Protein backbone atom coordinates (compact mmCIF):
# COMPACT_ATOMS: atom_id res chain seq x y z
CA UNK A 1 0.00 0.00 0.00
CA UNK A 2 1.00 3.65 -0.21
CA UNK A 3 1.60 5.86 2.81
CA UNK A 4 3.11 9.22 3.69
CA UNK A 5 6.38 8.61 5.50
CA UNK A 6 8.50 10.98 7.62
CA UNK A 7 11.74 10.31 5.72
CA UNK A 8 13.84 12.24 8.28
CA UNK A 9 13.16 14.91 10.91
CA UNK A 10 12.62 18.28 9.24
CA UNK A 11 10.28 20.63 7.38
CA UNK A 12 7.07 19.67 5.55
CA UNK A 13 9.10 18.44 2.54
CA UNK A 14 10.32 15.38 4.49
CA UNK A 15 6.77 13.96 4.20
CA UNK A 16 7.04 11.71 1.14
CA UNK A 17 4.77 9.05 -0.42
CA UNK A 18 6.32 5.56 -0.21
CA UNK A 19 5.27 1.95 -0.85
CA UNK A 20 5.09 0.24 2.55
CA UNK A 21 4.06 -3.18 3.77
CA UNK A 22 0.30 -3.65 4.20
CA UNK A 23 -0.56 -4.19 7.90
CA UNK A 24 -2.93 -6.98 8.98
CA UNK A 25 -5.12 -7.13 12.09
CA UNK A 26 -4.49 -9.52 14.97
CA UNK A 27 -6.35 -10.04 18.28
CA UNK A 28 -8.68 -7.11 18.98
CA UNK A 29 -7.48 -5.02 16.04
CA UNK A 30 -9.29 -3.95 12.87
CA UNK A 31 -7.89 -2.97 9.48
CA UNK A 32 -9.48 0.25 8.19
CA UNK A 33 -9.54 1.30 4.56
CA UNK A 34 -8.81 5.03 4.97
CA UNK A 35 -10.99 7.57 3.15
CA UNK A 36 -9.87 10.62 5.14
CA UNK A 37 -7.21 11.33 7.78
CA UNK A 38 -7.12 14.27 10.19
CA UNK A 39 -4.01 16.43 10.58
CA UNK A 40 -3.18 17.48 14.13
CA UNK A 41 -0.51 19.77 15.57
CA UNK A 42 1.17 16.80 17.30
CA UNK A 43 1.86 15.39 13.76
CA UNK A 44 3.91 18.53 13.07
CA UNK A 45 5.88 18.06 16.31
CA UNK A 46 6.46 14.39 15.39
CA UNK A 47 7.67 15.34 11.87
CA UNK A 48 10.19 17.74 13.41
CA UNK A 49 11.48 14.94 15.67
CA UNK A 50 10.11 16.51 18.87
CA UNK A 51 7.29 14.06 19.65
CA UNK A 52 8.44 10.45 19.32
CA UNK A 53 5.65 7.88 18.90
CA UNK A 54 5.13 5.55 21.88
CA UNK A 55 6.50 1.98 21.64
CA UNK A 56 4.32 -0.26 19.45
CA UNK A 57 2.93 2.68 17.42
CA UNK A 58 3.81 3.12 13.72
CA UNK A 59 7.16 4.92 13.95
CA UNK A 60 7.40 6.85 10.68
CA UNK A 61 3.84 7.18 9.31
CA UNK A 62 2.03 10.05 11.06
CA UNK A 63 -1.72 10.32 11.59
CA UNK A 64 -3.68 10.09 14.86
CA UNK A 65 -7.21 9.79 13.43
CA UNK A 66 -8.98 8.47 10.35
CA UNK A 67 -12.40 7.69 8.95
CA UNK A 68 -13.12 4.89 6.49
CA UNK A 69 -14.57 1.41 6.28
CA UNK A 70 -13.60 -1.76 8.11
CA UNK A 71 -11.70 -3.95 5.66
CA UNK A 72 -10.86 -6.89 7.93
CA UNK A 73 -11.18 -7.75 11.62
CA UNK A 74 -8.88 -9.61 14.01
CA UNK A 75 -10.02 -12.96 15.52
CA UNK A 76 -11.23 -11.40 18.81
CA UNK A 77 -13.37 -8.64 17.26
CA UNK A 78 -17.15 -8.96 17.49
CA UNK A 79 -18.24 -5.28 17.52
CA UNK A 80 -17.38 -4.52 13.87
CA UNK A 81 -17.61 -6.27 10.51
CA UNK A 82 -16.17 -5.56 7.08
CA UNK A 83 -17.93 -2.64 5.40
CA UNK A 84 -18.83 -0.77 8.62
CA UNK A 85 -18.20 2.99 8.38
CA UNK A 86 -16.08 4.13 11.32
CA UNK A 87 -13.76 6.79 12.61
CA UNK A 88 -10.91 5.83 14.89
CA UNK A 89 -8.35 7.17 17.33
CA UNK A 90 -4.86 5.90 16.46
CA UNK A 91 -1.39 5.96 17.94
CA UNK A 92 -0.10 6.75 14.43
CA UNK A 93 -0.18 5.51 10.84
CA UNK A 94 -3.26 7.39 9.62
CA UNK A 95 -1.63 9.01 6.56
CA UNK A 96 -2.00 5.80 4.54
CA UNK A 97 -4.32 3.74 2.36
CA UNK A 98 -4.95 1.32 5.23
CA UNK A 99 -4.33 1.47 8.97
CA UNK A 100 -4.66 -0.74 12.03
CA UNK A 101 -6.84 0.45 14.94
CA UNK A 102 -8.01 -1.13 18.17
CA UNK A 103 -11.66 -2.20 17.75
CA UNK A 104 -12.39 -0.47 21.06
CA UNK A 105 -11.06 2.86 19.76
CA UNK A 106 -13.47 3.03 16.79
CA UNK A 107 -16.80 4.85 16.68
CA UNK A 108 -19.51 4.72 14.04
CA UNK A 109 -19.59 7.53 11.47
CA UNK A 110 -22.58 9.56 12.71
CA UNK A 111 -25.80 8.83 10.79
CA UNK A 112 -26.54 12.57 10.77
CA UNK A 113 -23.56 13.33 8.51
CA UNK A 114 -24.44 13.84 4.82
CA UNK A 115 -23.29 10.94 2.70
CA UNK A 116 -21.19 13.16 0.41
CA UNK A 117 -18.63 14.31 2.97
CA UNK A 118 -19.33 12.09 5.98
CA UNK A 119 -15.83 10.58 6.03
CA UNK A 120 -14.17 14.02 5.89
CA UNK A 121 -16.30 15.20 8.80
CA UNK A 122 -15.83 12.01 10.80
CA UNK A 123 -12.04 12.09 10.33
CA UNK A 124 -11.99 15.52 11.97
CA UNK A 125 -13.38 14.21 15.26
CA UNK A 126 -11.45 11.57 17.23
CA UNK A 127 -8.24 13.33 18.34
CA UNK A 128 -9.93 16.55 19.41
CA UNK A 129 -13.11 15.04 20.85
CA UNK A 130 -11.14 12.50 22.93
CA UNK A 131 -8.69 15.18 24.12
CA UNK A 132 -11.40 17.70 25.00
CA UNK A 133 -13.67 15.16 26.69
CA UNK A 134 -10.90 13.83 28.89
CA UNK A 135 -9.29 17.16 29.76
CA UNK A 136 -12.28 19.51 30.03
CA UNK A 137 -14.98 17.18 31.35
CA UNK A 138 -13.12 14.38 33.15
CA UNK A 139 -10.00 16.14 34.50
CA UNK A 140 -11.45 19.68 34.50
CA UNK A 141 -14.89 18.52 35.74
CA UNK A 142 -16.65 21.34 33.84
CA UNK A 143 -20.27 21.71 35.03
CA UNK A 144 -23.31 23.42 33.53
CA UNK A 145 -23.44 27.06 34.61
CA UNK A 146 -19.65 27.35 35.06
CA UNK A 147 -17.33 29.70 33.16
CA UNK A 148 -14.89 28.06 30.77
CA UNK A 149 -11.91 29.67 29.01
CA UNK A 150 -10.14 27.93 26.13
CA UNK A 151 -7.04 29.42 24.55
CA UNK A 152 -6.43 28.82 20.82
CA UNK A 153 -10.18 28.92 20.13
CA UNK A 154 -9.82 28.50 16.34
CA UNK A 155 -7.60 25.40 16.61
CA UNK A 156 -9.02 21.94 16.04
CA UNK A 157 -9.06 21.55 19.82
CA UNK A 158 -10.57 25.01 20.30
CA UNK A 159 -13.54 24.60 17.95
CA UNK A 160 -14.35 21.30 19.67
CA UNK A 161 -13.98 22.66 23.20
CA UNK A 162 -16.12 25.75 22.53
CA UNK A 163 -18.99 23.71 21.13
CA UNK A 164 -18.98 20.88 23.66
CA UNK A 165 -18.72 23.31 26.58
CA UNK A 166 -21.71 25.25 25.22
CA UNK A 167 -23.79 22.11 24.65
CA UNK A 168 -23.12 21.01 28.22
CA UNK A 169 -24.26 24.37 29.58
CA UNK A 170 -21.10 26.38 30.30
CA UNK A 171 -20.45 30.05 29.56
CA UNK A 172 -17.54 30.06 27.11
CA UNK A 173 -14.66 32.50 26.68
CA UNK A 174 -11.85 32.10 24.18
CA UNK A 175 -8.69 33.71 22.83
CA UNK A 176 -7.44 33.61 19.23
CA UNK A 177 -4.88 35.39 17.08
CA UNK A 178 -7.07 37.48 14.72
CA UNK A 179 -10.46 39.17 14.50
CA UNK A 180 -11.47 36.69 11.79
CA UNK A 181 -10.66 33.77 14.11
CA UNK A 182 -12.62 35.45 16.92
CA UNK A 183 -15.66 35.84 14.63
CA UNK A 184 -15.45 32.12 13.79
CA UNK A 185 -15.39 31.30 17.53
CA UNK A 186 -18.41 33.57 18.09
CA UNK A 187 -20.26 31.75 15.31
CA UNK A 188 -19.64 28.45 17.14
CA UNK A 189 -21.28 29.85 20.27
CA UNK A 190 -18.46 31.46 22.27
CA UNK A 191 -19.86 34.14 24.57
CA UNK A 192 -16.69 36.24 24.54
CA UNK A 193 -13.85 35.87 21.98
CA UNK A 194 -10.72 37.95 22.49
CA UNK A 195 -8.02 38.72 19.95
CA UNK A 196 -4.96 38.29 22.16
CA UNK A 197 -2.90 40.40 19.76
CA UNK A 198 -4.99 43.50 20.47
CA UNK A 199 -6.46 42.83 23.93
CA UNK A 200 -5.11 41.55 27.25
CA UNK A 201 -7.33 38.56 28.03
CA UNK A 202 -6.64 38.78 31.76
CA UNK A 203 -7.73 42.41 31.88
CA UNK A 204 -10.84 41.75 29.79
CA UNK A 205 -11.97 38.75 31.83
CA UNK A 206 -10.85 39.87 35.31
CA UNK A 207 -14.36 40.70 36.53
CA UNK A 208 -15.85 37.42 35.31
CA UNK A 209 -13.04 34.97 36.05
CA UNK A 210 -13.10 31.31 34.94
CA UNK A 211 -13.88 28.00 36.65
CA UNK A 212 -11.99 25.88 34.11
CA UNK A 213 -9.21 26.94 31.74
CA UNK A 214 -7.94 24.68 28.93
CA UNK A 215 -4.47 25.89 28.00
CA UNK A 216 -2.21 24.85 25.12
CA UNK A 217 -0.06 28.00 25.19
CA UNK A 218 1.67 28.10 28.60
CA UNK A 219 4.60 30.54 29.01
CA UNK A 220 3.39 33.96 30.12
CA UNK A 221 -0.24 32.73 30.13
CA UNK A 222 0.48 30.65 33.25
CA UNK A 223 0.45 33.42 35.90
CA UNK A 224 -2.46 35.12 34.10
CA UNK A 225 -4.48 31.88 34.12
CA UNK A 226 -3.87 31.36 37.85
CA UNK A 227 -5.02 34.90 38.62
CA UNK A 228 -8.16 34.49 36.45
CA UNK A 229 -9.33 31.27 38.06
CA UNK A 230 -12.21 31.54 40.50
CA UNK A 231 -12.34 29.67 43.82
CA UNK A 232 -12.08 25.88 43.27
CA UNK A 233 -10.97 26.62 39.70
CA UNK A 234 -9.19 24.05 37.47
CA UNK A 235 -6.29 24.78 35.10
CA UNK A 236 -5.76 22.01 32.53
CA UNK A 237 -2.67 21.91 30.30
CA UNK A 238 -2.67 20.01 27.02
CA UNK A 239 0.47 21.70 25.73
CA UNK A 240 2.76 24.61 26.44
CA UNK A 241 3.54 25.91 22.93
CA UNK A 242 5.04 29.12 24.33
CA UNK A 243 7.11 27.18 26.85
CA UNK A 244 6.54 25.14 30.00
CA UNK A 245 8.53 27.65 32.04
CA UNK A 246 7.49 31.18 32.91
CA UNK A 247 10.11 33.68 31.76
CA UNK A 248 9.96 37.45 32.12
CA UNK A 249 8.90 39.83 34.85
CA UNK A 250 5.55 38.24 35.75
CA UNK A 251 5.77 35.84 38.69
CA UNK A 252 3.77 32.68 39.39
CA UNK A 253 2.11 33.03 42.77
CA UNK A 254 1.33 29.56 44.10
CA UNK A 255 -0.25 31.19 47.12
CA UNK A 256 -3.26 31.53 44.80
CA UNK A 257 -3.52 27.73 44.64
CA UNK A 258 -4.04 27.60 48.40
CA UNK A 259 -6.15 30.71 48.79
CA UNK A 260 -8.53 29.77 45.94
CA UNK A 261 -8.18 25.98 46.38
CA UNK A 262 -7.18 25.56 42.72
CA UNK A 263 -6.41 22.34 40.86
CA UNK A 264 -3.64 22.30 38.26
CA UNK A 265 -3.62 19.27 35.98
CA UNK A 266 -2.98 18.16 32.40
CA UNK A 267 -2.43 15.14 30.20
CA UNK A 268 -1.27 13.78 26.86
CA UNK A 269 -3.55 11.33 25.07
CA UNK A 270 -1.27 9.40 22.74
CA UNK A 271 0.78 7.54 25.35
CA UNK A 272 -2.23 6.37 27.40
CA UNK A 273 -2.84 2.61 27.37
CA UNK A 274 -5.45 0.74 25.33
CA UNK A 275 -7.75 0.10 28.32
CA UNK A 276 -7.92 3.82 29.14
CA UNK A 277 -8.71 4.72 25.51
CA UNK A 278 -11.34 1.98 25.26
CA UNK A 279 -13.11 3.30 28.38
CA UNK A 280 -12.88 6.86 27.01
CA UNK A 281 -14.33 5.69 23.66
CA UNK A 282 -17.35 4.15 25.44
CA UNK A 283 -18.01 7.30 27.45
CA UNK A 284 -17.74 9.46 24.33
CA UNK A 285 -20.15 7.20 22.47
CA UNK A 286 -22.70 7.68 25.25
CA UNK A 287 -22.08 11.36 25.98
CA UNK A 288 -20.87 13.02 22.76
CA UNK A 289 -22.24 10.91 19.89
CA UNK A 290 -25.85 11.87 20.69
CA UNK A 291 -24.75 15.53 20.44
CA UNK A 292 -23.44 14.84 16.92
CA UNK A 293 -26.53 12.87 15.95
CA UNK A 294 -28.79 15.70 17.08
CA UNK A 295 -26.75 18.20 15.02
CA UNK A 296 -25.81 20.36 18.00
CA UNK A 297 -22.15 20.25 16.94
CA UNK A 298 -20.72 21.37 13.64
CA UNK A 299 -17.48 20.13 12.17
CA UNK A 300 -15.24 22.93 10.88
CA UNK A 301 -13.06 21.90 7.95
CA UNK A 302 -10.46 24.54 7.04
CA UNK A 303 -9.18 22.71 3.94
CA UNK A 304 -8.72 19.25 2.45
CA UNK A 305 -5.65 18.00 0.56
CA UNK A 306 -4.92 14.70 -1.21
CA UNK A 307 -2.51 12.53 0.84
CA UNK A 308 0.13 13.19 -1.83
CA UNK A 309 0.06 16.84 -0.70
CA UNK A 310 0.54 16.15 3.03
CA UNK A 311 3.50 18.56 2.97
CA UNK A 312 1.19 21.40 1.89
CA UNK A 313 -1.25 20.47 4.66
CA UNK A 314 1.55 20.69 7.25
CA UNK A 315 2.74 24.02 5.83
CA UNK A 316 -0.79 25.40 6.22
CA UNK A 317 -0.97 24.15 9.81
CA UNK A 318 2.37 25.76 10.63
CA UNK A 319 1.25 29.06 9.09
CA UNK A 320 -1.61 29.03 11.68
CA UNK A 321 -3.80 30.65 8.99
CA UNK A 322 -6.36 27.85 9.26
CA UNK A 323 -9.58 27.86 11.27
CA UNK A 324 -10.65 24.37 12.36
CA UNK A 325 -9.41 21.10 10.96
CA UNK A 326 -7.15 20.18 8.03
CA UNK A 327 -8.01 16.83 6.42
CA UNK A 328 -6.11 14.54 4.01
CA UNK A 329 -8.00 12.47 1.45
CA UNK A 330 -6.93 9.05 0.25
CA UNK A 331 -7.12 9.50 -3.51
CA UNK A 332 -4.75 6.57 -4.14
CA UNK A 333 -7.40 3.86 -3.78
Ligand SMILES: NC(=O)c1ccc[n+]([C@@H]2O[C@H](COP(=O)([O-])OP(=O)(O)OC[C@H]3O[C@@H](n4cnc5c(N)ncnc54)[C@H](OP(=O)(O)O)[C@@H]3O)[C@@H](O)[C@H]2O)c1
Pocket residue numbers: 039040041042127128131152153154155156157158175176177178181216217237238239240241242267268269270317320321322324
Ligand atom coordinates in the same frame (compact mmCIF):
# COMPACT_ATOMS: atom_id res chain seq x y z
N1 LIG B 1 -2.36 16.79 25.33
C1 LIG B 1 -3.01 16.16 24.37
O1 LIG B 1 -3.46 15.03 24.51
C2 LIG B 1 -3.21 16.86 23.05
C3 LIG B 1 -3.92 16.24 22.01
C4 LIG B 1 -4.13 16.94 20.81
C5 LIG B 1 -3.62 18.23 20.68
N2 LIG B 1 -2.91 18.79 21.70
C6 LIG B 1 -2.35 20.15 21.59
O2 LIG B 1 -3.42 21.05 21.41
C7 LIG B 1 -2.96 22.14 20.62
C8 LIG B 1 -3.92 22.36 19.48
O3 LIG B 1 -3.81 21.28 18.56
P1 LIG B 1 -4.55 21.36 17.16
O4 LIG B 1 -4.22 20.14 16.41
O5 LIG B 1 -5.95 21.74 17.40
O6 LIG B 1 -3.72 22.59 16.54
P2 LIG B 1 -4.01 23.69 15.45
O7 LIG B 1 -5.34 23.52 14.81
O8 LIG B 1 -2.81 23.77 14.60
O9 LIG B 1 -4.10 25.04 16.30
C9 LIG B 1 -3.07 25.59 17.02
C10 LIG B 1 -3.37 27.10 17.17
O10 LIG B 1 -2.82 27.55 18.40
C11 LIG B 1 -2.52 28.93 18.31
N3 LIG B 1 -1.23 29.17 18.96
C12 LIG B 1 -1.07 29.87 20.08
N4 LIG B 1 0.23 29.90 20.44
C13 LIG B 1 0.91 29.20 19.52
C14 LIG B 1 2.26 28.85 19.34
N5 LIG B 1 3.21 29.27 20.19
N6 LIG B 1 2.60 28.09 18.29
C15 LIG B 1 1.67 27.66 17.42
N7 LIG B 1 0.35 27.96 17.54
C16 LIG B 1 -0.02 28.72 18.59
C17 LIG B 1 -2.51 29.28 16.82
O11 LIG B 1 -3.60 30.15 16.55
P3 LIG B 1 -3.59 31.69 16.98
O12 LIG B 1 -3.68 32.49 15.73
O13 LIG B 1 -4.78 31.83 17.85
O14 LIG B 1 -2.30 31.94 17.71
C18 LIG B 1 -2.72 27.94 16.11
O15 LIG B 1 -3.49 28.06 14.97
C19 LIG B 1 -1.55 21.81 20.17
O16 LIG B 1 -0.64 22.48 21.02
C20 LIG B 1 -1.46 20.32 20.37
O17 LIG B 1 -0.15 19.87 20.60
C21 LIG B 1 -2.71 18.14 22.87
